[in-house]
Amino acid sequence: MSEALTPATLLFVDDEPSILSALRRLFRPHGYRILVAEGGAAGLALLETETVDLIISDMRMPEMDGATFLKQVRARWPHTMRILLTGYADVTSTIAAINDGEIYRYIAKPWDDLEIVKTVKEALERQALEAENRRLTALTQVQNDELKTLNASLEQKVSERTAELRQALTFVEQAHGELKKSFLTSVQVFAGLAELRNGPGGSRLAGHGRRVAEMSRSLALRMGLSDAEAQSIMLAGLLHDIGKLGLPDELLGKPFNTLSQEQRALVMKHPQIGQNILMAIDKFKDVAILVKHHHECFDGSGFPERLAGISIPQGARILALVNDYDALQMGTLVQRPLRQEEALAFLIDNRGKRYDPAAVDAFVKLISETQKGGPSEVPLRSMHLKPGMVLSRDLAHRDGYLLLAKGSPLTSDIIGQLVKLEQAEQQNLTLYIRQEEK
Template sequence: MSDMHNVPATLLLVDDEPGILSSLNRLLRPAGYTIFTARNGREALAILEQNPVDLVLSDMRMPEMDGAKFLEQVRTNWPGTVRLLLTGYADIASTIDAINRGEIYRYIAKPWDDNDLKLIVRDALESSRLRRENARLLALTQAQNDELRDFNSQLEEKVRQRTAEIEQINSFLNLANERLKQNFLLSIKVFSGLLELRGSHIAGHSRRIAEQARQLAQHMQLDPKTAQDVFCAGLLHDIGKIGFPDGMLQKPPSRLTGEEYAHYRRHTVTGEMALMPLEELKEVGHIVRSHHERFDGQGFPDTLEGEAIPLGARILAVINDYDGLLHGALADKRIPPEQARTMLLNARGKRYDPAIVDAFIDMLSVEVKEVVPEKIIPYLDLQIGMVLARDLENREGMLLLAAGRALDVNLIRHIQTYMRREQHPPAVYIRTDKQTATNTESRTATPSDDEQKGSSPCPA
């Protein structure tokens, strides 16, 4: 069909009276329309077969084929062509029949008013143009919606694929990061164990302090970062003593000479300086430096007082002295637990933070340690996937493997090689809980889960 805004509309005028066709032609041609004329329905249909027509204006009463039948065929074969009926008879039944069968846009009575007829033709063509434009826009919208739907579907698939790739990359990065953290933790444990090689009476001291300090931080419901820092500081709190002479390490502080005691008071600063290059242990270094400060301000090295002392250092002060009393590190003899607790209570507000002493005493009174199902396994019977229930240490208390470590083929080979060299090899405690049994069944000779998952540098 023609677009009125681009090319002139094409009209087909059909009437069996030449005078009426001539009158209609003269009336409508000045508007710029392209006009065809036909004297009957047969001629009109032939014209429609050969030419695109925008509007048909047909008389009602014609020989051979009346206007109703003709317009019905136009509707059937050229539904987009606008249909107008011109009638000179007051035949309501015929007009209604034409309207129903031909679905005409309007009917015009003879004689017509020229202006009315021109307006009717113009309005009919404009209405047809608007319908075509609306249909075009609807089709365009539908096509664009289809394209958008296809694009969204493709985009969702690309996003899904990209998300899966990112998740896989993140998984690899997390695995690598956890391995680094695990190795970092093992390095800290080995580092803290170096000092314990210097004297058997301090074997296991740092690990006991670290574990109990972490338990107290959790009992006090401190945030995980604080518990983590306290645990690390417990492992490393005596690292500044690494340069002490052997004889000095064997003495409790009360038996040190003046020169030795002055040296002893500097070990917290030395410990902080040793940890300073490691950014991850910055806060741990502050705790190590201050764990011999006193709540009343009489401690060292900075004579800090009250809450000016880092919280982790106040926790370590209580835990460190309690362990020292129990194992004879602060005096010439071991102190029973009840007496050690009384000594802590007597020093509330002086040497120790009262709130931390109270929390520690409360923790000791309600503490229920997890019972890990375990059994001793001969080192020659170790299998891939078994998990250590306890730290594996040598006779001097040096950490060989940490509790919770899953055994792979390489670790088993190293353990068995070490055990064969020892006259009195240490016992190997293996977990026997269901989770471990399941892991054992599904293991192959690959790196252990601990090596794959790792942990934070000093997990809380």
């Protein structure tokens, strides 16, 4: 508040005392702090010890004229506003003052009192705006520097806490290249964190989120849901197990029906934890609801809220069906992995119990049509790969994490990375390539 009440300081420079007195009488009633100097040298000496907001200098003075004086002021105190008084028709000198001293305005003598008072007021207002702009620019720079420091600190903490994943994530970044920049690919990397954990059955978990996402989206579209709804269901499929990141390693991939009561209680918390993680992100609010309820059963026997029938969000009913279908074949739901036909039989047997009848019926038809009309595939070693080929199966590392997902198109860069991986780890990779029917 004290700065706002401090009056502006004006400096009048003229070799004629009468002019200085006239200016002092004119401006003193307006509340300004007034300083005077009888010449340019005296004005420069005064500026060495005083902070001045605005200078009014006469043009014609002995030893140092106004143009020279204001040029030096500009060089040493550039933020001080500068006004020139000129009492004769010396156009050349006035132009020099405008160019060299960058004066705010020049006023002819004899001046009009109202005009010169108004000019000073406007000059000080402009000076205040420029000062505020400099302050805000400096503040923005400071805040940007602080944000950079904070980001660097956060990145360091994340790096320390995920050291065991660094090698796998680095390869994913190299393999996906420009694709990793897209929103969907970022979600896939985020969803893959749970699958990168080295718990029992880690290799079986590879690609689970991607498969659930793709099949859930296809089923949603088949059941008449909109593209936007299908997109949300696909994202929920990718992220449905994100709440398992905090589970002990020994529970990951272990069949649910083999867990103890205490272990089941831990596992049953992951849908709610997943929702809590995703709710903080505005784009994921709808997805978070589906993640929370993807273990609800149609007959009300599921968790976490024991919802039943159509009170379960339709996207969650679709996810529950597709998630179990894939889990049955991985062996993470019952004690042994089931064949595809056995998994479908399980869904049909639990129609109206665990699963939405309409979803079961649509899914069985979808699987049947996919088997009839799907493209064939051919296994190839990396040396035989060519850009443009498309994977027909997920490619998993021997340690269990996903390298490339089914449906990924191959580029020269990706093929090169695969060859380097084989050389570095001395293992041969076999990729299944989609072969379209002719």
